[in-house]
Amino acid sequence: MSKLEESTTPQQETVPDKTATLRSRIQQLEAELASYKESGAQISRFANQLRTAADVSKQLSSILDREQLLKKVVALLKERFRLYHVHVYLLDESQKVLRMVAGSGGVGELLRVRQHAISLDTVHSLVVRAAREGYIILVDDVSREPDFLPNPLLPDTRCEMAVPLITGNRVLGVLDVQDDRSHRFDQLDVATFSTFSGHIAAAIQNAYLFEEQRRAETAVRRYAERLQSLHEIDQAILTAESPDNIARTAIQRLREMVPYHRASFSSFDYQSGIVHIFSVTGSPEPDAIDGDYSLAESQEILELVRQGPIVGNLADLPSNLPPLPALADYGVKSVLIYPLVAYKEIIGTLNFSRSTPDSFDEHDVQVVGEVAAPLAIAIEQARLYEQVKQHAQTLEEQNTELAQFAYVASHDLQEPLRIVISYVQLLERRYAGKLDEDADLFIHYIVDGALRMKNLINGLLDYSRLGRQNQSLAPTDCEAVLQQVLSNLHLTIQETNAIIHHDPLPTLMADSMQLTQLWQNLLSNALKFSETQPEIYIGAKRENQHWLFWVKDNGIGLEVEYGERIFAIFQRLHTLEEYPGTGIGLAICRKIVERHNGRIWVESEPGAGATFYFTLPVKG
Amino acid sequence: MTNPNSTEKEIIDILLVEDNPADVRLTQEAFKETSIKVQLYVVRDGAEALDFLQRHGRFAHVPRPDMILLDLNLPKKDGREVLSEIKTSPDFKSIPIVILTTSSAVEDIHHTYNHHANCYITKPADLDQFMDVVKQIEQFWLSVVRLP
Structure with a gap:
């Protein structure tokens, strides 16, 4: 291995005779010519390489997907520079491991799939050295290089150049090129790849930035979609009529954001001690888990949801709870059971299930949680409204009944009272003064009482008639x-x-x-x-x-x-x-x-x- | 058979259709205090009232009444039916009928006037009013007999 050597000094010779001098001169001229030719060739090669580099760079600049970009880099380099093998390592998020992200040919793809990686702690690695030192490491003959790690998949590698990819002061990774000819790379190649690595690094950096921007955009779009869905659920909640319908609507709308295999709503009625469950599966047939269950039997689940949402596999939940074994029959593997809390009381749960184990994640829980809070309040209010409506109806019925009763009672009371009054008056008329003073007084009291009763009944009749009759405005x-x-x-x-x-x-x-x-x-x-x-x-x-x-x-x-x-x-x-x-x-x-x-x-x-x-x- | 229009009768025959004995007696007592002489015949339900008019069975020898006092709420055949049967019968429709009832329901009043009841009187709530009613009947009678 050697660091870059300075170019070799041109040879010079002195000849004694003219011929020799001339020959020598010719030779010199020839040599100069050759040298000139060579340098011309060098220049044209350099120009050629620069053109290739420019061409490659141009092609790279339009690729914003990092994976696509690097695939193209290795393919182009291998082809244009006729290399045995090219691959690219990038430092991963930990900045401690160089991960191979693209490689030329089938071997490259195989290594990538195998997630080939080299730790920065590795001592004997050309790639690691290039990354750590920030210089191009060139090995003209790998058989003499102790730091060379032979790769059984690349048996013909004779020379290798590890080019660090640097942007600013940051090392992003290493471009590793190998050839099956020793001493394949000269100064010009080194210079070219040095320039070239800058372009690649810049393109990678661009791709990183673009990815980040796209991630941000995706996040924004997903938030907007989520808000839209939440808004739709809110609207649906507002227009639903009964507590059950509110829950049904919300669960149906949630499917877009939290795809589920099955879903149901359990509502707890603490007064009657009943858990009412109905499924929202989209199928019109009655569901095996639908129905009323005893709240006492569901105590275990209740205790669990009191701690928060249950996320897990059906197999891990208590198997003696009534609706759960039936779920297993439907092929359910994992569940998300989310408590609905209104006014500090659990009024029920939203139950989602999927046919794959360990399927619900934090995102699912978060989305359901966003819906659960307003949903719980809406359901509770709808329940209260139903109760109030029912009470009002009962009251109205009782009122009508009472008014009817008052009317009938007072009307029917009139009849016997009329007889009493008439006869007492007849008695008074015929016998006043003919019996004794006490009799006169008693008769007077009877007449007086009976007349008062008559007034009361008439008043009551008038009063109850007001409630019965329609007004004619x-x-x-x-x-x-x-x-x-x-x-x-x-x-x-x-x-x-x-x-x-x-x-x-x-x-x-x-x-x-x-x-x-x-x-x-x-x-x-x-x-x-x-x-x-x-x-x-x-x-x-x-x-x-x-x-x-x-x-x-x-x-x-x-x-x-x-x-x-x-x-x-x-x-x-x-x-x-x-x-x-x-x-x-x-x-x-x-x-x-x-x-x-x-x-x-x-x-x-x-x-x-x-x-x-x-x-x-x-x-x- | 008597005809109030032909000669002035000394005794007026009145048929009282009333199921309550207390009301029957009260009516009898009230008529005692009037100036006109009244023969009061009493039947207890609607069916008997029609038998009386048609002189069926035990009513074979009763006179045709000069006036009928009809209670609306009667057993068997109620007063509304009796009223419409009398007023659709050519033989009896000329007999003046006074409805005596505790009902002040508007529909009852309309029904009875539609069936040509001559007079509709809510049963008086005390004796004085009752006497007034009997006096009205008396007046009514006198006006009827004076009809040409």
Whole structure:
């Protein structure tokens, strides 16, 4: 082996006679000519090599895939320089191993497939030396070189040149060229390959950069796709109707990002102690694992998912759990079971399976995890919504039933009561004063009680009828309604000598019968709960989309704490002796106002009168 | 057979179709307090009412009533059916009918007027109202007999 030798000194000779001188001169000239010819040949060879190098470099510059690039390098070099063998090593990520990445011919391919590599710690290796020292190592005759490692696949190698591939100050790898002729490479070759290695290194560096950029682009694209899928899942979740449908949709959409052989959803119902499982396999046939399982029997799985997602092989999971043996029958080898956690409780799991072992990786877990969090909340909310809907329906049914009951009961109560009242009155009429004083008093109490009961039943009937009947909304002149009410109450108004003023009243969409009842109840209360001459003011004021009405009196008033209670049915603040009544009137008022989408309330102070306010929408 | 339009009768024959004995007696008591003389015949259900009019069986010798007081809710054949049968019969459709019922349902009122009930009265809730009703019947009768 030798480092590069300086070119050899030209030979010179002196001849005594002319002939000899001339011959010598001729020889000299011949030699010069030869030398000149040789140098001309050298020059043309150099030019030729440079052209080849330029050509190769040009071809390389357009290849951005590293593997393709190096394949081309070795092929081109072998062909253009007529070499026995060429291959390229690159330092791997650890920077400690030179890995063969391309080689010429079948041998090169074989070595590459075998992942031929040389550690930088290897002492006797030309390639390693070139990489470590950063210089071209040339061996003219490998048989005399102790550092040469013979390769049985390349038996004819006689000389070898290891050219480091350097860009900047960094060694990327080594270009190794071998030939079956010893002393094959001269200075010119060394110079050419030295230049050439720079080009190759630059091209490799380019390819590295391009790969990196492409990796980044791929990552960005995959993120965008993932976001798009997640967005689609979100949309699907929003439009799905039931918890099961939400889970089904999400699992179906996940297939693009986490390809699976089979998938299912387990939902846990802690109240009933049931795990409900259904499969999302795309097959319409019922699945063997579908159905309800006991939560108690699934305790082991539950304990496991409490720790986090289960990623592993079916064979490693407890085999006594109900749905798992059935999975084995479907050829399932590996599973990913992901817990769905909503409000700190595991509400179920997403179960994915594949027919190859150890198949789920961190990426799968990460993607499912991204979907699982919003999915769990959506499922839980859908569950709650279903519950609320069910409760509302039950309530509505009960309400209707109650209203029906109240109506039928009060209607049927009327009949016997009518008989009682009529006969007691007949008794009073025929026998008052003919028995004794006690009998008269008792009869009076019976009549009084029976009449009160009649009022109650009538009130109850009116009240329950409000809930049963449809409203007939029509333009209603409140002025006319009030006149009707005043006429209905004219006896009381006369008796109490009441003074009644009112604002101009509007016409609005309402049920006129109900409005009449509303005003009549409020006015008769104002007349009733008074200890002096009643003064009543009826006000009206337009406020945006509704009218505000009020009935203000100068009566006894009430404590503000009872302001809400007086609108409940059968609620009274006074004894019958003080103020008679059924406790239904204001309940009817509230029902009428609420059925008109309005609001009713009272403002009052004891002794300072009361003002009852209510609102009615302008358009009903 | 009597005809209210031909001569003024001293006694009015009224058929009361009513299943509740308390109501029957109350009606009887109420008519005691009126100025007109009333012979009240009582049947307990719709089928009997039609037998009465057609003088079937034990009703072979009853008079044709001058007026019918009909309760709507009756056993066997209810008041609505009785009403429509009477009002579609050429022989009986001229007899004035007063419906007495606890029902104030709008559909009942429409039904009975559509079948030419002459009067629809919700059963009064107390004695005074009942007396009023009987007085109205009396007035009604007097107006009917005065018809040409």
